[in-house]
Amino acid sequence: MQRAAALVRRGCCPRSPGPWGRSQSSAAAEASAVLKVRPERSRRERILTLESMNPQVKAVEYAVRGPIVLKAGEIELELQRGIKKPFTEVIRANIGDAQAMGQQPITFLRQVMALCTYPNLLDSPSFPEDAKKRARRILQACGGNSLGSYSASQGVNCIREDVAAYITRRDGGVPADPDNIYLTTGASDGISTILKILVSGGGKSRTGVMIPIPQYPLYSAVISELDAIQVNYYLDEDNCWALNVNELRRALQEAKDHCDPKVLCIINPGNPTGQVQSRKCIEDVIHFAWEEKLFLLADEVYQDNVYSPDCRFHSFKKVLYEMGPEYSSNVELASFHSTSKGYMGECGYRGGYMEVINLHPEIKGQLVKLLSVRLCPPVSGQAAMDIVVNPPVPGEESFEQFHREKESVLGNLAKKAKLTEDLFNQVPGIHCNPLQGAMYAFPRIFIPSKAVEAAQAHKMAPDMFYCMKLLEETGICVVPGSGFGQREGTYHFRMTILPPVEKLKTVLQKVKDFHIKFLEKYA
Amino acid sequence: MQRAAALVRRGCCPRSPGPWGRSQSSAAAEASAVLKVRPERSRRERILTLESMNPQVKAVEYAVRGPIVLKAGEIELELQRGIKKPFTEVIRANIGDAQAMGQQPITFLRQVMALCTYPNLLDSPSFPEDAKKRARRILQACGGNSLGSYSASQGVNCIREDVAAYITRRDGGVPADPDNIYLTTGASDGISTILKILVSGGGKSRTGVMIPIPQYPLYSAVISELDAIQVNYYLDEDNCWALNVNELRRALQEAKDHCDPKVLCIINPGNPTGQVQSRKCIEDVIHFAWEEKLFLLADEVYQDNVYSPDCRFHSFKKVLYEMGPEYSSNVELASFHSTSKGYMGECGYRGGYMEVINLHPEIKGQLVKLLSVRLCPPVSGQAAMDIVVNPPVPGEESFEQFHREKESVLGNLAKKAKLTEDLFNQVPGIHCNPLQGAMYAFPRIFIPSKAVEAAQAHKMAPDMFYCMKLLEETGICVVPGSGFGQREGTYHFRMTILPPVEKLKTVLQKVKDFHIKFLEKYA
Structure with a gap:
């Protein structure tokens, strides 16, 4: 330590x-x-x-768990040892870890999980019947009726069926095939697995992977691991971080000089940027992918986290099908979801799924083979995913409580999204786009040139320097924009909006005070 | 389907x-x-x-979940549809999946897991106090006191401390440092992560990884994925699958011509071969690794599965320390354990840990960084690992039941190991080494040349042909030796000893009858 x-x-x-x-x-x-x-x-x-x-x-x-987080751990220990600081606790706003911030688990989800874990409880009168029904269904599909058996490499059959039914409902009837569903160890696992299969070639034929900037650094990390070529396209900060197809085209053309761009990654709702793509924008992206023969990766783990009243989540899958057979039978798409985000925030179970569209049947065989090497995703995480896609429905015993808990989490997040935007935009030298979705603010911060010089003297990126100072002076842990990528000369940080409302207000006030002091100090 | x-x-x-x-x-x-x-x-x-x-x-x-398993699934469906077969059920003896074979979970383990999952149960009088104590301790170490939060990338602190204490007890006082413990998503994850860091170089400088033949095919699969060079050393079938250092030396010398052999993998107790290495042999291997500057990987997931009364499990870590400071401060070692095997057989939770010895501090930083990209191993799997390394002790309320359940599983496995060896060796054309440990038999089978020709006509490895016939005629699913590697011209299969005793007897009788018929048919 x-x-x-x-x-x-x-x-x-x-x-x-x-x-x-x-x-x-x-x-x-x-x-x-x-x-x-x-x-x-x-x-x-x-x-x-x-x-x-x-x-x-x-x-x-990988910035989200980088040195700033190590520093936060150090400070926590110092506080525990009684060392005096200008604050009494570290607030970890660096990672989308809802339950660590005090969000309570959804009762129904944990009831089903407990029943699956210790089936003796199926006889207990303290558990509702609908939870028992879910648990029995899951257990019946497990080897030896136990979460302790390996599942099929692709995931438990009935859970894949439930995922397919969920997608079909979500997409207003566009059919989903359980055969196209792969349960994963969180979304990260699915994304890195499909990228692993996609990357090939050497020299100028090496696979290029287009990713948004700012991005979630899983992408750049996996691209490094696989020795693929990262192709940046920039989101339009002046336009609420919208994705512009002209920028995709520019990035693609430039990349063709030195690699073989084959994959286009989209994060919607955006992480760290929080934008929610319009239906029109998704159509444009799909058309672009079709035209340029790009394999689409749609990271849709924040699909339940949409707050702006004028935004709606549209899945790439649905839009793809609505664009007609030329697209729906040709564009290759993998989309990802997770138990970690949404209203449930079950990060620790590492549950997730991936749906693949138009994946070549031979590649499906390869995918299952590759997944088999790791045997299976955690079965408890699969069970958690099942409950997310198969929640209580009206008329069921647990529906009311489930609905109340879910709406409470999402309602609070929406409130906090607005609060954060509003408060940041009151601070001179901070500009924050609307948090349309996801669970982060990614405000742009003005860093005076004297502070930039000070950072350089410490061999730090200016926004890392800023975030370190913020942490040291306020106990607030956020991630510098340089960890996600940003246009040269601009600076940002990512902060989650997960702390409870009152605490978030304090956090924002502290950031404001810090920022004003920082500007004064380095004026 | x-x-x-x-x-x-x-x-x-x-x-x-x-x-x-x-x-x-x-x-x-x-x-x-x-x-x-x-x-x-x-x-x-x-x-x-x-x-x-x-x-x-x-x-x-990856043979363990290969085409033979697909075929088994097909046959199961046919049986369900009422299609007549010479048998009424498929027996999946292809994979070490104890609970799928009917083994009951250890009560205490599941009680603690249920308490962690749904902490309301901490108030329930139906759970023992020692289970509650364990659950409270785990939850207190989790963010937000919840299994639903991400843990540190290296794993929950107190669980790593418990693992270190377990290793220290196991190794008779040789100290273990929690800082050297990394919790993993099953042992497979730890093995592939450490190999990923180890592999480098191109052409003749590409990293060579020495693995036993027969091997567990995770190794060859990861070596392929990483484009490393597989260096085979053969276990000595005529000598109970013992590891011979002269053979290591031969393999190493030959490999040096075309790669840079840097890693030596050991599986002890052996999978698929079931041998338990003698202390002397382990010393020899460590000396060899020291002499030849090889990084040691010790796959010790079957450390609780030792059946022969004249065999004992010795950890590489312990022997390394007992060999004195020249070894204990120089030999780089990573050893692996898992919740999936032993007496608990909790495969589905994907719990495991890795202990590293003499890992360069800079590499530790790299390792944590790499693990961070996937955020953390499933926290439920970490909790399961905690209970395995921190079980009830004499005087605690659950001790007696825990001890009874554990000894019953291990006692039965020992019985079945002996039974399997004895029965196989009564069959003409089958030779089976003693199953000293692990949970598999890997008998050598004689395949007549006419059968070899028939297999070739079907473009199948002869032992794959044999195993397919066995499956089709008896419903017994085993994995051909070619999936693990074997000396040219020899044939084997791997069968688990996990079915309950009476069923295992039937299985062995059926294999015997099949084999005799097979020999007659292709005489």
Whole structure:
């Protein structure tokens, strides 16, 4: 623990790029080495070192859990040890982890999970019948009627059927085939698996993967791991982070000089940017993918998180089908969902699914083979996914409570989205687009040139410098925009809107005060 | 479902190698294409095809869930549809999935899991106090006191502490550091993560990974995925599948011509071979790794599954420390454990851990970074791992029942190991080494040359042909030795010993009858 602390302390004035990437200052491991390696004559050179390791893994960056989070952990320990700070707790607004922020689990979901875990409870009168019904159905589809058996690599059959039924309902009747559903270990697993299959070629034929900037850094990390080529397209900050097809076209044309762009990734609702794509925009993107022969990846994990009254979630799958057979029988699409977001926030169970459209049957065989190597996604996460897609319906015993809990979470998020936008936009030097969906604000912050210089002196990206100062002075942990990508010369941070309303208000007030002081200090 | 069936039917007379690998006949996906693609003028060439996909993924093979398992699924459906067969059920002896075979979960483990899942139960008088104590401890270490929060990427702190305490007890006091423990999504995840970091270089400098033959095919699959070089060392069948260091030396010397062998993988107790390594052998291996500068991977997931009275499990970690500081401060080791095997058989939760020894501090930083990209292992699996390493102790309320359940599972496995060995060795043309540990028999089978020819005519490996016939005639599903690797010209299959005793007796009798008939038919 002390080591971790020391890492981060040193991390502020590094000598070499740390494991968290170029823009980062933390030479965590190096520091650790200094602390741990005792001078031993007999100690030989290690086999596995920074020099000998997989260079693609070395190139991976992942900001959401980067040095700022290590620093937050250090400060928490200092607080526990009684060290005085200008604040009494660290507020982890760096990651979309609802329950860690105090959101209560949906009762029905946990009841079904408990029943599946310990089936003796099926005899207990304290559990509602509809929960028991769900649990029995799940267990009957499990080997030995147990969550402790491996499932089929693609996931439990009846859960895949429930997912397909959910998609069909969601998309107003556009059919979904359980055979096209793959249960996954969170959405991240699905995204990296399908990218793993897609990447091929060498030199100028290496697969290019188009991703939005700002992006969720899973994408850049997996692209690094796979040694694929990252092709950036920029979202339009001046237009509420909208996706513009002309920008897609520009990015594609430029990329064709040095790679084979084959994949187009979309995050809708946007992470970290919170925009919700219009139906027209989705049509344009699909047409573009069709025209340019791009495999579409639609990251739709925030599909339940839409707050702006003039926005609606449209799935790529639905729009694809509505565009007619030329599109619906040709465009290759994988879309992703998760138990971690929405109103349930069940991150820890690592549940998710992927739906594939127009995947070549031979590739389906390859996909199942690849998934088989890891045996199966966690069956408890699969069960959690089942409850999300198969919730209580009107007339069922648990419906009312379920509905109330769900609407309470989503209603609060909508309130907090508006509150955050409004408060940020009252601060001079902060501009925040509307949070139409997802669970983050990604405000643009003005960083004075003197602060930029100070950051450079610390070998930090300016927004990392800003976020470190924010953390040190207020205890608020947010992620610098450089971890997601942003237009050169602009600075942002990502903050979740997950703290309870009153706490969020305090957080926003503190950010405001900090920002004004920061501007003064570096004026 | 019908499609899956058709795939496997066609799979027996393929035209091109199927997704399950060269030795395999199933052209599953091809068949599926034939069945599904309607003639549509507008259908364009797919972007993602067998030709365009990642060739390393295409090269992956994974026999344990391969075509024989697809075939088993087909037959089950036929039985359900009332189609007459010479048997009434399929017995899936292909995979170490204890609970699917009827093994009951350990009560205490599921009680703690249920309490963690639905903390309202902490007030219920029907749960024992020691289970509640465990659950409270786990929940207190989780964000928001919930299994639904992400954990730290390396795993929940107190669970890593419990793992370290377990290892220290297991190894008679050799200390374990929680900082060296990484919780994983089953052992497979840990193994592939550490290999991912280890692999580098191109051409003759590409990393070579030494694996036993026969091996558990996760290894070959991950090596394919990473485009590393597989270096085979053969276990000595004539000597109870013992590992011989001279054979390691031979394999290493030959490999040095075409790659950079950097990693040595050991499976102890052996899978599929069931041998338990002697302490002397482990010392020899460690000395060899030290001498040749190899990074050691010790797959010790069957550490609780030792049956022969003259065998004992010795961990690589313990032996390493007992060999003195020259070894204990130099040899780089990662060892793996899992909730899936042992006496608990909790496969579905995907729990596991990895302990690293002498990992370079810089690499630890890289490892945490890489793990962060997938956020965290399933927290429910982490909780399951905690209960495995922190079970009830004498004096606690649940101790007696826990102990009884555990000993019953392990006692039965020991009985079945002996029974299987004895019965197989009564069959002419079958030779089976003692099942000292793990949960499989890997008997050598004599396949007459006429049967070899028949297999060739079906473009099948001879043992795949044998196993397909066994499945079709008896309903028993086992995995051909070719899926694990074996010396040229020898044939084997892997069968689990997990069916309940009486059923296992029937299974063995059926295999015997089948084998005798097979020998007669192809005499």
